Amino acid sequence: MAPDASTNTAAQDALFQKYVIPELEVMYRVANSITRNPTDAEDLVQDTLLRAYRAIERFDGRYPRAWLLTIMRNAQVNRVRRKRPELMKDPDETMRRVADDSVEGAGAEEQVIDQEFSAPIAQALAALPEKFRSVVELVDLNELTYQEAADSLGIPVGTVMSRLHRARRNIRQHLEAFPAEEY
């Protein structure tokens, strides 16, 4: 539900224009990585936009992308909690669900078809466990910094770094084990 336009202030609008609008595309790409579902991604961005608008006058203007990605992550946590009310009691489990929820989206058949027709690098990426793949997608496909990826996933920067580096080493091993000419 959009806020009542009559309550909007020019200051809010100007800040929203300055800090939020330029990040729309990145927000949508990251939402796709988090949800793995285009419809859910669009809903999540809309939710994030509403939250950002309401909070924009309290934002200090530093690192708007990191600020927006943190809002998006919190919005996603709430969405997962609404789907799974029992998670309200366990924040750690909720964050794990945020990271793992998307796994349900890709069926076994879809994964096999993807692997059949995609390049070795795509197969190597698809073979990664979800928590490693999501970090690779945020940094290497969506070009986020380590800090921005950490904000998106609600994990420490050091964890982003260790997962990312390990994931790339796994990809390297995969590519060495299954070189392109075998496909």
Add this chain to the structure above:
Amino acid sequence: MAPKLNNCREVGLRIQSYLDGELNSDQMAQISAHLDMCVDCGVEADVFRQIKADLASQAPATDDAALERLRQFSQNIANVTLDN
């Protein structure tokens, strides 16, 4: 005091952060200098540089229709000007 990044082990531990531009300027310069002189580490850097490039090529195409809907949604929230 931070270790000097002039041996293969120290460089190897940071090679991916270097390629991601996530080190400070001093560390970046030290590793860059090492890569200029060490063939093995140079090859290692090239391998991960290629993996990063290949992964970047996997980025999905932008869904212009979805982005347009989100721009319209933004206009419903706030009085903003949208540049395509």
